[in-house]
Amino acid sequence: MLGFLAGVGLLGYAYYAQYVLHLEPCPLCIFQRVGIFAITLLFMVAAIHGPKRWGRKVYAVLIGVAALATIGVAVRQLYIQSLPPGTVSACGASLDFMLKVFPLQDVLVRVLTGSGECAKVDWRLFGLAMPAWVLMAAVVVGGFGIWANTRRPVPMLRF
Numbered sequence: 001m002l003g004f005l006a007g008v009g010l011l012g013y014a015y016y017a018q019y020v021l022h023l024e025p026c027p028l029c030i031f032q033r034v035g036i037f038a039i040t041l042l043f044m045v046a047a048i049h050g051p052k053r054w055g056r057k058v059y060a061v062l063i064g065v066a067a068l069a070t071i072g073v074a075v076r077q078l079y080i081q082s083l084p085p086g087t088v089s090a091c092g093a094s095l096d097f098m099l100k101v102f103p104l105q106d107v108l109v110r111v112l113t114g115s116g117e118c119a120k121v122d123w124r125l126f127g128l129a130m131p132a133w134v135l136m137a138a139v140v141v142g143g144f145g146i147w148a149n150t151r152r153p154v155p156m157l158r159f
Helices: 002-019 027-049 053-082 095-101 104-113 130-150
Strands: none
Touching (some): 002 130, 027 053
């Protein structure tokens, strides 16, 4: 449940940034949000399920894969943000529009290529842009999920 609560907190802040601070997420930000949602959902299902040996390993792998995907997207956005001004293509179509018009494979390629809105840094905390914080959160929460699901469970005390 701790991993689930961490994910809820991360998603809560993402929506706070969008709707209260009026920071519109770019397509790469939305992909990172989907990754954090997947990790959060996996934590919730694992907590409810309470799996035994091999089930715990399955959850560890699934959380690890979701965390790695989120880390990959965050690293890609940080790379795009590090490029000199003028080297990133102009802002592209919105994610909603691309999903309506293009096949999913084309949407993935276009989003991961990045565009002007993904290179813009509107928010920083301690000098780090939001994708850097998402990267660190995915590493910590994903690592915790792998550890929590692969460690030997502590036996319950019975009186």
